[in-house]
Each structure stands twice: as C-alpha cells, then as structure tokens.
Amino acid sequence: MSKTSDPSAFPPVFEARDVAVHFGGIRAVDGISFELTSGKIFGVLGPNGSGKSTLLGAMTGLVHLTSGSFEFHGSAYAARSAVSIARGGVARTFQTVRLVPSLTVHENIQLAADQIWTVDAGDGAPLRGSRRRRAAARQVAHAMELTGTAQIGSLRPSELSYGTQRRVEIARAIAARPKLLLLDEPTAGMNKHERREIGDLLRSLRAEGLTQLLVEHDVDMMVETCDHLFAMNSGRLIAEGTPAEVVRDPLVEEAYLGRKAAGDATRQ
Numbered sequence: 001m002s003k004t005s006d007p008s009a010f011p012p013v014f015e016a017r018d019v020a021v022h023f024g025g026i027r028a029v030d031g032i033s034f035e036l037t038s039g040k041i042f043g044v045l046g047p048n049g050s051g052k053s054t055l056l057g058a059m060t061g062l063v064h065l066t067s068g069s070f071e072f073h074g075s076a077y078a079a080r081s082a083v084s085i086a087r088g089g090v091a092r093t094f095q096t097v098r099l100v101p102s103l104t105v106h107e108n109i110q111l112a113a114d115q116i117w118t119v120d121a122g123d124g125a126p127l128r129g130s131r132r133r134r135a136a137a138r139q140v141a142h143a144m145e146l147t148g149t150a151q152i153g154s155l156r157p158s159e160l161s162y163g164t165q166r167r168v169e170i171a172r173a174i175a176a177r178p179k180l181l182l183l184d185e186p187t188a189g190m191n192k193h194e195r196r197e198i199g200d201l202l203r204s205l206r207a208e209g210l211t212q213l214l215v216e217h218d219v220d221m222m223v224e225t226c227d228h229l230f231a232m233n234s235g236r237l238i239a240e241g242t243p244a245e246v247v248r249d250p251l252v253e254e255a256y257l258g259r260k261a262a263g264d265a266t267r268q
C-alpha cells in the first residue's frame with residue numbers, strides 16, 4: 001500500500017493488483033501492485049528495460065495484461081480499449097514527441113479535446129454541437145495557459161525547440177481533461193532550465209489536484225518533484241516510499257543508481 005495514502009480518507013484514484021505483462025519469455029512487468037492517491041505526483045524509477053514504459057502502456061490499454069487487474073476510481077478496466085480508457089480520464093505523454101507536424105500548436109492541442117469531450121463534466125450528459133465546442137475550447141485555452149503555450153498557438157512543431165514541443169504534448173494531454181496523467185520521460189533530451197520548467201509545470205498541475213505518474217531517469221528531478229516513488233527492476237517493484245527513502249534503499253542503489261554511476265563513469 002502507498003505510504004502517502006490514508007485509505008479511509010482518500011480512496012485510491014488508481015490501483016494495480018498483481019499486474020504482469022509477458023512478451024513470450026520476457027517478463028517485462030512481473031506481478032506488481034500499487035496504489036495512486038488523489039492529487040499527488042508519483043514517480044517510477046528504474047534502469048533501462050526494467051518495465052516502466054510497458055507498465056504505462058498497460059495502464060493506457062496499448063499493451064495487454066498477461067494477468068492481474070487495474071482499477072480506476074473503483075472500476076476495473078483491464079479489458080477496455082485505449083480510446084475508452086482515455087475517455088475515462090487517463091491521459092499520457094510518450095517518450096518521443098508525437099505531435100502532428102502539419103498542424104499548429106493550437107490544432108494539435110485541440111485534437112485531444114475534440115476526441116475526448118463527449119460528456120458534461122458535472123452531470124455526465126452527452127455534449128453536442130456548440131455546447132461541446134465551447135467546453136472543448138475552454139479546456140484547450142486552460143491547458144495552453146497552464147503550460148505557457150498560449151503565445152505560440154499559431155506555430156508548427158518544427159518551429160519549436162524540443163523542450164517546447166514536450167510542453168505542447170503535455171498541454172495536449174491536459175486538454176483531454178484527465179483525472180490521471182501518465183508522463184513517460186517528459187524531460188528526455190532537455191537542458192537543465194527546461195527540466196526545471198517541466199518540474200514547475202507538474203507541480204502547478206498538482207496544485208490543481210491532478211494525480212500524476214511520472215517515469216524519469218533524472219533522479220534529482222524525481223526527488224524534487226515527486227511525493228512518492230516506486231522503484232522497478234526486471235519487471236518487479238523493489239522499493240517504494242518517499243523519494244528520500246527510495247534513493248537510499250540499498251536495492252535501488254544497486255539496481256539503478258549504482259549502475260547509472262558506473263555507466264556515467266564509463267562515458268567520461
């Protein structure tokens with residue numbers, strides 16, 4: 001159980017129970033359980049190939065579970081399609097930028113809102129016509145404001161720095177008005193300044209109550225940004241707790257931090 005949760009006061013937003021994803025003989029995710037509670041930033045640390053992206057893929061319906069189950073706001077969803085999971089409120093960004101090159105920033109962000117906005121936030125009634133368009137436009141404007149992309153709405157992805165493209169991707173995910181946002185290495189390829197900006201952005205999303213699960217290799221950023229960390233190795237959860245606890249865990253040091261340090265030394 002997540003140490004950040006008090007089950008009686010805050011039922012989990014998301015629960016994974018003994019989840020496994022096998023590709024033939026490869027146990028990419030090998031029987032892990034965890035809970036995500038509301039309005040916090042959770043992080044997943046782990047060396048290359050430890051199963052982090054496969055886990056996010058399974059959580060978003062892009063990868064089939066071999067066994068185990070997920071619950072989102074108390075409802076099972078392992079068998080649902082990726083589209084229905086997204087419509088249900090789980091959004092994600094990918095390791096590589098996936099913006100549509102021929103569309104402007106605004107159009108890219110609008111795309112997500114158009115696909116997702118089918119029901120009213122309050123009463124769940126289907127939204128149609130101008131009501132639907134107005135609701136989507138409000139959410140697009142809000143996502144662009146939050147991510148600092150409002151001033152670049154008319155530009156195309158090729159005119160933006162890599163870091164800004166990543167921010168547009170986050171804006172697109174937020175425009176789908178998720179209840180849970182999964183971020184796969186959002187700061188990959190960014191400089192220190194851009195990484196700090198992304199950290200600030202994730203904290204401002206947390207202040208709005210958005211639950212987030214972040215996969216990152218930048219340990220400093222994870223420690224600064226996350227409320228609770230999970231550490232994976234060879235498809236298994238080897239530690240969880242506060243960032244300070246997890247980075248000091250001997251199993252994590254051996255599996256991830258030690259190996260990274262050795263790798264860094266090799267490259268120098």
Ligand SMILES: Nc1ncnc2c1ncn2[C@@H]1O[C@H](COP(=O)(O)OP(=O)(O)OP(=O)(O)O)[C@@H](O)[C@H]1O
Binds near residue numbers: 048
């Ligand atoms: N579609 C697939 N078919 C076969 N094997 C796969 C597939 N996807 C992932 N794997 C394997 O599953 C394991 C976990 O991979 P995964 O990409 O989830 O790790 P990761 O922790 O996200 O790694 P990285 O940090 O490098 O992105 C690896 O051994 C990988 O080669």
